[in-house]
Amino acid sequence: MADAPDAPEIREEAAAESPDGFARVPDGFGRLWTPHRMVYIDGADKPKDSSRAECPFCTIPDKSDEEGLIVHRGRGCYVVLNLYPYNPGHLLVCPYRHVADYTEATDDEIFEIGTLTRTAMSVVRKVSAPHGFNLGINQGDVAGAGIAAHLHEHIVPRWAGDMNFLPVVAQTKALPQVHADVRKALADAWP
Template sequence: MTHDALTDGAPAGEPDGYERLWTPHRMVYIAGQDKPSGPDVAQCPFCRVPSRPDAEALVVARGERAYVVLNLYPYNSGHLMVVPYRHVADYTELDAAETVEVATLTQTAMTVLRAVMHPQGFNLGMNQGAVSGAGIAAHLHQHVVPRWGGDANFLPIVARTRALPELLADTRDRLAAAWPGAGE
């Protein structure tokens, strides 16, 4: 196939009527880099997060048994995850104190997101196992996804792309500053 056949005769780089949103950072996720497949915590990105500085790791808040972090591959701006420190895959493996803290941090995450980003609703959930959609099935995590009317436009369906209006670091800074007890 010739270059002209590929571009309808227009030189490469000429406008063709399509808008493009490039998301090359997602190739790491698509390729499966850093996805643990079992109990090896050295492979687990959720086990490595707590040893890194909060701003670098996008940690919004830390509890005794779990922490809150921005999702690197968010469905929407402000997409948080509540993650137990302990490397467990299944909700039934949490002890009572971990279960309470994951629930409490989820409630606080919703409160902070409402104050900072004013969502109209939320999706909350845990995908248990790869077959259910868990990107990192080996380490349990609770999703807290803020939602707004009209936020699910045509891009995810037609272009498999999400348009996010704010950089993750900026979102992390705003949420961390609004977290109860921040700055103490």
């Protein structure tokens, strides 16, 4: 059988390309660079130790709502936007008290975490119409807690198809809204 006239040449051995210079060389790939994520990856916002003085969840309530990204202040707990969200509207419910473990929270704090979670879900549904939620508390570094020294519950709105190719192949999440706009919309809708 004769080779097709325009058949590509088959190479016996493929050489690996060096990544040097690819950021400056146009090619067939559209790259989405997210250098702001390096702050989180490098741990710049993580406390150096587990003390209250180093804990961002202890210092956030001292800031204005806008600066701290606080959506709601309760009696024993508050609701804040996650600085590194999985999805737009990713909220955290945190007790004001510096406790690490769910078993260390008081009955009043546990009740308020649950009540604020329920209200947050209703508010996010009203503002953003998600199809579902992931709710969870990661206890300890090994369980995925970014800040294990201070108890916090995640409320992550989910939409059908929100897990697209970007997180899978590019380790990048496209967020269509800036935090200030999300915080304002949620705070304004809070009962």
